[in-house]
Amino acid sequence: MALKRQNNLMAVFSMASMTDVIFLLLIFFMVTSTFVFPTALEVNLPESSKQTALKPSTRVYIDASGQIYASWDNEEPAAMTLESLLAFLQLSTGRSPEEFIAVYADESVTYGRLVEVLDLGARNNLKMVLATKPAPVSAKPAE
DSSP states (O other): OOOSSSSSOOOOOOOHHHHHHHHHHHHHHHHHHHOOOOOOOOOOOOEEOOOOOOSSEEEEEEEEEOOEEEEEEEESSEEOOOOHHHHHHHHHHHHHHTEEEEEOOOOOSSSHHHHHHHHHHHHOOOOEEEOOOOOGGGGSOOO
């Protein structure tokens, strides 16, 4: 006796609900990305053809007027003098001795002011690097 199935299974998958989910995710990420605020100061960095992939957790900013600011991780930068900057940087290296400190100096800052900050780090055996923005492709040297 041959039994027949009453229900036929369809081998078709509807993609309509999948596109709805994709659009909802797209809208969600577009809306939440507007809530991200950078904690850094507005500093016009000089250009360089070489960049590092490392992300420092301690940052020192020198704005166009020569005022020094410093911050850890994603904190708001605080204004500092050279003396208070030294204490701040020594605390930051106490957290992780292998870490380096990034210096973000505006391109209009005098060379002397920048050297004061870098020299402060060198005299106290702190690893400091100067942050730059990438140079345009046309300005990069040929390899």
